[in-house]
Amino acid sequence: AGIVKQRELRFKALPPGQVGQAMAALRMLDGVQVEPGVGPLSLLVRYSVLDYSFEAIEDGLREAGFALDNTLYMKLVRALVYFCEETQRHNLLSPERLLKQSNEVYIQAWNQHAHGDHDDAPPELREYR
Numbered sequence: 001a002g003i004v005k006q007r008e009l010r011f012k013a014l015p016p017g018q019v020g021q022a023m024a025a026l027r028m029l030d031g032v033q034v035e036p037g038v039g040p041l042s043l044l045v046r047y048s049v050l051d052y053s054f055e056a057i058e059d060g061l062r063e064a065g066f067a068l069d070n071t072l073y074m075k076l077v078r079a080l081v082y083f084c085e086e087t088q089r090h091n092l093l094s095p096e097r098l099l100k101q102s103n104e105v106y107i108q109a110w111n112q113h114a115h116g117d118h119d120d121a122p123p124e125l126r127e128y129r
Helices: 018-027 054-063 072-093 102-112
Strands: 004-010 033-036 042-048
Touching (some): 004 054, 004 072, 018 033, 042 054, 054 072
């Protein structure tokens, strides 16, 4: 839910040694922290969603010639992460709407319309004595 994200990058087994090369390449990026992942073919990447997106990081790695895991599971995870980060970035960068007193608009509109809870009779005729 925060703006700092930790994601797992998974690589294919071939070509060998690409995980270490990718770690060195990612460490050169300002604001990106990289550490070895759970498995031998993975890296953990930590970054601010305001500075980077997971899609941009993966696209950069692919363009540099790294082979990322492309299983169906990883495709689904990527699609979800890409969508969530894009939506979060859009919401963070869009101006805040001032809806502080939005209920006043509805109160005034309600008071202007004739409805059944108003009695036009004078107060003295409405009281039972």
